[in-house]
Amino acid sequence: MASSTLSLIYSNQPQRLTQVVATMIVALGPLATGLGKGYSSPALASMQIPPPINSSHSHHFNITPEQGSWIASLSLLGAFFGGIPGGLAMRLGRKSVLAVVSLPFALSWLLTVFASSVYMVYASSFLCGVWSAVVSLVTPVYISEIAHPEIRGCLCSVAKLTANIGMLLSFVLGVYLEWRQLALVASIAPALLFLALMLIPETPSYLLYRGREDDAATSLSWLRGGLDITQELDTMRANIDAMRETTEVTCYREWRRDLIKPVLITCGLMVFQKFSGANAFNFYAVPILTEAFAGINPYSAAVVVGLLQILAGMVSSVLIDTVGRLPLLIVSNLLMSTALAGFGTFLYVTGSIGGGAGPGLDWIPLTCALIFQVAFALGISPIAWIYIGELFPLKHRGLGAIANSVSYACSFASVKTFVDFQLLLGLYGAFWLYAGISLIGLVFTVALVPETKGRGLQEMQEICAPREYTPMYNEQGTQNKLI
Numbered sequence: 001m002a003s004s005t006l007s008l009i010y011s012n013q014p015q016r017l018t019q020v021v022a023t024m025i026v027a028l029g030p031l032a033t034g035l036g037k038g039y040s041s042p043a044l045a046s047m048q049i050p051p052p053i054n055s056s057h058s059h060h061f062n063i064t065p066e067q068g069s070w071i072a073s074l075s076l077l078g079a080f081f082g083g084i085p086g087g088l089a090m091r092l093g094r095k096s097v098l099a100v101v102s103l104p105f106a107l108s109w110l111l112t113v114f115a116s117s118v119y120m121v122y123a124s125s126f127l128c129g130v131w132s133a134v135v136s137l138v139t140p141v142y143i144s145e146i147a148h149p150e151i152r153g154c155l156c157s158v159a160k161l162t163a164n165i166g167m168l169l170s171f172v173l174g175v176y177l178e179w180r181q182l183a184l185v186a187s188i189a190p191a192l193l194f195l196a197l198m199l200i201p202e203t204p205s206y207l208l209y210r211g212r213e214d215d216a217a218t219s220l221s222w223l224r225g226g227l228d229i230t231q232e233l234d235t236m237r238a239n240i241d242a243m244r245e246t247t248e249v250t251c252y253r254e255w256r257r258d259l260i261k262p263v264l265i266t267c268g269l270m271v272f273q274k275f276s277g278a279n280a281f282n283f284y285a286v287p288i289l290t291e292a293f294a295g296i297n298p299y300s301a302a303v304v305v306g307l308l309q310i311l312a313g314m315v316s317s318v319l320i321d322t323v324g325r326l327p328l329l330i331v332s333n334l335l336m337s338t339a340l341a342g343f344g345t346f347l348y349v350t351g352s353i354g355g356g357a358g359p360g361l362d363w364i365p366l367t368c369a370l371i372f373q374v375a376f377a378l379g380i381s382p383i384a385w386i387y388i389g390e391l392f393p394l395k396h397r398g399l400g401a402i403a404n405s406v407s408y409a410c411s412f413a414s415v416k417t418f419v420d421f422q423l424l425l426g427l428y429g430a431f432w433l434y435a436g437i438s439l440i441g442l443v444f445t446v447a448l449v450p451e452t453k454g455r456g457l458q459e460m461q462e463i464c465a466p467r468e469y470t471p472m473y474n475e476q477g478t479q480n481k482l483i
Helices: 002-009 014-026 028-047 065-092 094-113 118-146 152-173 179-186 188-199 204-209 213-223 230-245 257-274 278-283 285-292 298-319 325-352 363-378 380-391 394-448 457-464
Strands: none
Touching: 014 028, 014 118, 014 152, 014 188, 014 213, 028 065, 028 094, 028 118, 028 152, 028 179, 028 188, 028 278, 028 285, 028 298, 065 094, 065 118, 065 278, 065 394, 094 118, 094 179, 094 188, 118 152, 118 204, 152 179, 152 298, 179 188, 204 213, 204 230, 213 230, 257 278, 257 380, 257 394, 278 285, 278 363, 278 394, 285 298, 285 325, 285 363, 298 363, 298 380, 325 363, 325 380, 325 394, 363 380, 380 394
8 A cells, every 4th residue: 555655646647646645634634543542552551650759740640440441432432422513514624624623633632641630531532532533534535525536546545544553653652652742742643634734725526516616626726736627627517516406305314125234234344343352452452461461562562463453454455356345254253253262261271370371472362462453454344334335325325324323332332341341251251252242243244244346336226125125216327426
C-alpha cells in the first residue's frame, strides 16, 4: 500500500498529485483516531505506577482496575453517540464538518493532560470518542468524492492504514512517555488537521449539490490539476439533477423483506468482530502481556503486535479481491478461536504452577497473540465493514448505519466487560470465552454469510431477497452517485 501511494505521489500526472495531497491531509483525522485507540493500553499501565518520591506533580493520582475499564471504554460509548450526529452534520459539508470537530478534538485531549481527577480523564475519553466517530464517518466520504475512479480504491485505503499507524504510534511512544505526555502528543494530530484543512477545497459534488457551481468548478479544477473538467462537471451535474428528480419512499419509511438479511448478516458480523477479544486486547495489551510474559518486555511486544496488524491489513487488501471474502472469514475465525484457546490454556497451566512459567516459554503466548491479531486483521476486521457496502441495495445503503451503531455499542460493551470477565473467570477464562465466541462466529459465517467477490449489485440483491420476493427496482447499470 505504501509503495502504491508513493507511486501516485511521484506520478507525472498532476491531477493525481493534488488528490493525494488532499487525501493525506484528511487522513490526519484517522491518524488521530488511531492514536486514541492505542492510547489506553500504555496509558493505563502508566497510571498505575506510583509517582517518584521527589515528584513535584501536584495532580498525580492512581486508578483502580474498574476505573481503568471506564477510561478505556468511554471513548467507544462516545463514538456510539457521535455517529448519528456526524451523519446529519455532513449536510453542512465534508470539509466543514472535519474543520468544526478537529479543534475540539484536540482540546478534549488537554482535559487528560491537565487532569486533576479521574473524572476529567473520563470526560476526555468520552469526548474524544464523539469526535473520532464523526471523523471516521466523514473522512472516507470526502476521499471518495474527490478521488478519480482509477485511484479511488487506493486512496480510500489510506484512511484505514493511517488509523493503524496511529495505534502503532501510541504503542511505541507509550514505551517512553507517561500518560499525560502521551495525551499531549495525541492532541497534535487533530490540531494539524484543523490547520491543514485550510489548504484543500470542499468536495465538488457537495458544492454542486448545494447550487454553488462556480465553487464546484474551482474545486474540481484544483483536484484535477488544471485539466479540462467540463465533461466530468457536466456528468456530475446530470447525476445530481437525476437524483433530485427521483421520487421514492425513503428507506426509513419502508421496511422491505430484502433488507432483513443484510441487516442480520452485517450486525452479526459486527457482534462477533467486537466480542472476539480483539478490542479488549488492543485496549489492554500491555496489562495482558505483562501477566502472560516472564521475560519479554510487554511494551515492546505490543509494538510488534501493532506492526503486524498493519502488515496483515495490507496483505488483506490484496487477498480480499483474489481469494474472496468468505474463505478469509472462515480461516480468520478458525485461527482466532485456536489462538485464543491456546493463549488461555497457557495462562491456566502456568497459573497452576507455583512459580509460573519461565522466560523460556514466553514464545508460546507471543505466538498465540500474533496469530490471533494477524488472523483478525486478515479477515473479520476489514471484511465486516466491506459487507455493509455490498449487501445493502444501493438506494438503501444508509441502513448500514444500523450495523455501524451496533459496532460501537459492542465495542463499548466488550472493552468495559473485559475486566469483569477477568475478575469472574480469570484471565485464562476470559480468553476461553472469546475463543468460544469466535467458534460461534465461524458457524454463523458458514451458515449465513454469502460470497460477494465478483458479484454485481443486482445479483447481491437477489441473493439477499426471499425466493418469492421480487425486488422493487433493478439496480443493474445504476451508478453510485456520491453527493
